[in-house]
Amino acid sequence: MQATADGAAKPETQAAADERIVQACWSCQGPVVSGEPFCPSCKAVQAPGQADHFQRLGVARGFEVDTAALEKAYFQLQRQLHPDRFATRTTREKTLSQQQATSLNDAYETLKDPLKRSVYLAHLMGLDVLKEGCNALNDPVILMEAMEMREALADAETAEEVGDLTRRAQGDIADCEAELADAFHGTDLDRIGTLITRLKYLRKLADETRFRRAQMRGRA
């Protein structure tokens, strides 16, 4: 347990140590570096603090994420911070652990999904991709692609045809993610924005093909 606790706490320490804000622990009033999940003296759980998702899970900021390492860090931290660990503690500790676990879930759900991760990363870089994805709706290439795929979906009559479209969308998604990885190595926010918009609609399309197939199955 010792090793686990240390291993998981370390990234937080480093992220927060850059700022070195020392606060008083709510329980023992001793010093705690902000962002630390636990007080070093009395081990009381602390508030989640302002760390970004990458810092919270201790992975390097970037589009390419080692998903296995991400998951491992997430499980390790949840093991310590999940409300199930605080079921018989004080109300304050229960509340703090719920906030911690909520922040962890938010960070993990955001970073494990390439689309959410790219939107979040772009946001950290100062680019807010709108929810509806209008940033690049005026991009003619994307518009054409979208219309063509949609037509194909509308015309599809069998589950096999829809399945083909799902696979095609999935292939396009993989390509788009590879391009995004490349784009995030640079600083061309326009390109990043365009690719995110494309990824968004490709994902939506893939969902629709799946939905359509479920509908066909329902009728059968």
Next chain:
Amino acid sequence: MALLQIYEPGETPAPHEGDHDVAVGIDLGTTNSVTAVSVDGTPEVLRDEDGQALVPSVVAYAPDGSPIVGGLAKNLLAMRPDSVVSSIKRLMGRGIEDIKTVAGHLPFTVEPDDEGGSRMVRLNVGGHRLTPVEISGHILTALKERAEEVLSREVTRAVITVPAYFDDAARTATKDAARLAGLDVLRLVNEPTAAALAYGLDKEAEGLYAVYDLGGGTFDISLLRMEKGVFQVLATGGDAALGGDDFDHAIAEHFLKDWTGETPGAGAVKQAIATAREVKEALSADDAGTWELALGGESQTFSLSRAEFDALIEPLVARTLRICEDVLEDAEVTPDAVKGVVLVGGSTRVPLVRAKVAELFGREPLADIDPDEVVAVGAALQAEALTRGSDTLLLDVTPLSLGIETMGGLTEKIIPRNTPIPVAKAQEFTTYQDGQTAMAVHVVQGEREMVDQNRSLARFALRGIPPMTAGAARIRVTYAVDADGLLTVSAREETTGTEQSIEVKPSYGLSEDEMSQMLYDSMKHAKDDMTQRILAEARVEAGRAIGAVRAAVGVDGDLLSDDERAEIEALVGAAEAAVAGTDRDAINAAVEKLEEGTREFAEKRMDRGIRAALRGVEVERLDKATRDREEQQDETQKKAEAGD
């Protein structure tokens, strides 16, 4: 007394938990309920003298209103249909408008709403006006008393399982029922998740598993990944009104269709359903049979074959399979990727169910742990984990999307289904009229686009918005779901900070007033119970404060003069003495004194901490110092104890 024990993060058994009471796991089922307890990782299902684990979830009310729960009540069902309630779980968290769809065969008069309060259903049972929460509370009280008898100790805390597909209202109703029964709910755990926990820990199952849970009145399917002590629910689905009861109804309807005598009344329908249940159970083993149905003064003979039975229930089973496919789809998993399918619930004994599940997943399902008991076993394991500490991690999800009503009666989803909990999400809205000073928030749960096709959970208004032009106000609505799956909604106007927060409760739940009245009525020792609870809370808080001071002295004790140290020791001693007593005010006063008396010490510690940070001392070194000192301190403490 070894009050000072510092636990590693994540290992947090409560310091003041004596062995005087034990936390149990309760599977509060539609048809039957089961209680189990786990000690040192070994779960045991509680049984009566006859070895029976299943307690029928049936309550009979005596003329004076006192409840009788279990087998005896079940036997009275046919004789006194007006005062015996079964399958009450189907009405948990339901409003009057749901009754028609949910409880087609309800033999009770539904009482009208009163005082504009909650919209919870009220039944007239043998002249007594009862809510489903009270009736479930009576079942839980009986289970608690039985457990206390079998275990010969007090039972005040429990993990209670609910169908994964239970909505917020039904979960809240379950928690309220437990409160009425004097049970502190440590956690509401989803039934399939509990079953997976039992399998994972007992059979060391690893990989992707599906749990198919068909009970008396509810169906759940959950897809989980189990690995190295982590139980992660990937997706869940179900139908909160589909179960073995529906099989019984299908058979009963089939019989009554051919009934030639007088039109059967409520009692006759109950009798027919009871016979139908026997038919179902018999046909789960035999190929055909003949039954005599006696209604009123008449008696007729019916026969049914397995094939006919299968044909009657086939549409119901097909519904469960459709839901399974949807859940697999949601998780983007194909059936062959599933390593095992666990069967839960008595209705999975029906051969057609087993065959269809095997067909869908392409493998024989697992039923090595009794499908009737596995949920309670998992709940007991979780109850022990929550009170005694554990390394196992349960990560569950929200079963249904949570949304808000927007213009035009549309639903905007705020938290989509299958989101890991706990979760909090916020969305900003604005006003649509100039000078608008209030905004109605309508909280709904479900997957449909139109609000009225989803379940309405609550409505509240955010008032006091300063008059602005339309679209200028920024109203942030936050949805938070806790580890029990319960929702809290708050709304806040960002420019002025006007805030409204509610636990989603009013619509179908009980108001606080109703709750306290019921608590007062239901508990013989309501006051004692409250005192006990407040005392327990004060002790937990005092334990935390004492532990914190001890730890601080352990880390930064060198900042104290001998006199100061002695003074703090005395305050700690006084607090410990207070904790050993039963006077809550004395405990709180001692804790307050302790915190006052250590304020100066805390300031010195902060000074040092900040100086250390400025000097760039590595926090790791502080950590190490903490550990070293803890060891030292353990030594000191051992010596101190030896000296006592």
